[in-house]
Structures are given as structure tokens and as C-alpha cells.
Amino acid sequence: MPILKVNEIFLSIQGESSWAGLACAFVRLTGCPLRCRWCDTAYAYEDGEYLSLNEVVRRVLDFGVGLAEVTGGEPLAQAGTPELVSALLEGGLTVLVETGGSLDIGVLDRRARVILDVKCPSSGMSGRMRWPNLTKLRPHDEVKFVLAGREDYEYARQVIIEYNLARRASALVSVAHGQIEPRRVVEWMLDDRLPARFQLQLHKHIWPPDKRGV
Numbered sequence: 001m002p003i004l005k006v007n008e009i010f011l012s013i014q015g016e017s018s019w020a021g022l023a024c025a026f027v028r029l030t031g032c033p034l035r036c037r038w039c040d041t042a043y044a045y046e047d048g049e050y051l052s053l054n055e056v057v058r059r060v061l062d063f064g065v066g067l068a069e070v071t072g073g074e075p076l077a078q079a080g081t082p083e084l085v086s087a088l089l090e091g092g093l094t095v096l097v098e099t100g101g102s103l104d105i106g107v108l109d110r111r112a113r114v115i116l117d118v119k120c121p122s123s124g125m126s127g128r129m130r131w132p133n134l135t136k137l138r139p140h141d142e143v144k145f146v147l148a149g150r151e152d153y154e155y156a157r158q159v160i161i162e163y164n165l166a167r168r169a170s171a172l173v174s175v176a177h178g179q180i181e182p183r184r185v186v187e188w189m190l191d192d193r194l195p196a197r198f199q200l201q202l203h204k205h206i207w208p209p210d211k212r213g214v
């Protein structure tokens, strides 16, 4: 039975992706091999408690919602994560896995819906991207770009076009909270007719941006 190091398990609304606005049970796993400059979950680098896979699944199912997200930190950094994702799927849930993009998504159950970050230059982590992940995406997966400036936008545009993401999966464009005016990014997207969905992190507009467990 896998043991997982878990930072927090909570019920909130999904703040991002095409699932935004729906009630969602979140499992935030501890640990991440990256150190993005604007990381908003640095508290998950080390802190957490060890729980059995069954205990994590039980707590998620107790919330009584049909959508779950396994996130971090970096969820793929723990060996037990693929089995956790499969167990949640077996429990009848739709399961999103939000990953930073540096580790292989091919280990996941094919029924899982991957939300894959492509790290842009301002994060300081773009050199850590595992590019073969982009060739493993399925149409139900989503690729997320978090932008802090024009250089990031041009990088995201290049990747969206080069990998034909509009056909391969869905592309999401977001802003690093407080780093750039959302309107500027939207205007760039409209000017370019960029085949991507703009999104804001809903939870940061509903609750204080640094609030945990939402």
C-alpha cells in the first residue's frame, strides 16, 4: 500500500482550467523539484503528513463531489501518485492532475486529465521542461502558460503554434497574479487570434490571494 506525503486535502471550487467554477476535492502533495520565481505554493515544498493511499481516497470521497484534482508541489514527484490517481478514478471521480511539466506524464492512468504547465522564461524554470510530454497529450488534457510579461507571451505563442496545441489538447493562458495587467494579455491574444483560452485564477478573486486551502 503506497504511502503519500500530503500537504493538504480540501474542498473548494476549481479556480482554473475548463473545469473552473465546479466544486472540486483537492489533494496537494508535498515536494517539488522546481523553484519557480512566482510560486504560490512554496509551503508545499516540505510540509506535510504521511497518509496511506486508502486514507487519502477516503477523505476525498467523503467530500461527496464528482471532481478531484491531484496537485502539489509536483504530484509526479511521489512514486505513489499514479496509483492514487487510478484509485480515485476507480472511485468514480473525474480526476485532474496538475503538473509542472518537468516529469513524465506517461506514468498516469490514461483516464486522468492532465493539466500540464509549460514554464515560461520569467519563472526561471523553462530549461527544466520535459518536452516529450507535449507529444503525450490527449484531447481531454490542457496545457497552461502563466505569464508575467511580453517575453513570456511570445514564448507561449511559439509553443502553442509549434506543437499545434489547439488540435492536440486545450491551451490555457493565465497571468502570474499581480505581475501583469490581464487586459494586456487579452489584447495580445486578440491581436494574434491566438487559439487559446484566457483564464484568471478564480479563487484568488474570491478569497485573499495568499489564502491556503481554497
Ligand code: SF4
Pocket: 032, 033, 034, 035, 036, 038, 039, 040, 041, 042, 072, 073, 074, 099, 100
Ligand atoms: S512547479 Fe508549481 S509547485 Fe513547483 S515551484 Fe513551480 S509553481 Fe511551485
